[in-house]
Amino acid sequence: MKLPLISSDKMLKYLSGKGFVVMRQKGSHITLHKKENNKIILVVVPRKPQIKRGTLLSILRQSKISREQFVKEI
Template identity: 35%
Template sequence: MPKLPVVSGAEAVRALERLGFAVARQRGSHIVLRRGSSGCVVPNHRERKTGMLSGILKQAGVSADEFMEALARSLLRPMNHDSALVNSP
């Protein structure tokens, strides 16, 4: 199991979106993500310790390896949520 990095809430959400999760709702600083019947809650703080991230991944049913790959992809190429609007005629 790779050592988990210290990441912000926004970085964690972007990586989980790469893995097929979608933001279901947000209340205050807590973002609820869903993928099918599984889901997780990500506190939207600047940085979270690896223990918190480990709990989020366990709740989401995502391995540390999967998350690390998605995190690397999301940091290299952030998802553009408006790409459909930009490319539409």
């Protein structure tokens, strides 16, 4: 299943809907976090008009979201 190319704004909105909260922004990167099962999940999203597929896969891995779930919900 091929991942769609999306903007960082759309990715931030999607992650916010999944319970992630913006922690800080440094330069062109935004750090989000989410507490889950007494653990903190950190995700870094670059501010880009279009996030590359490799970077998108890395963000999904960090946030523990499957590719199939993401494509279905986006």
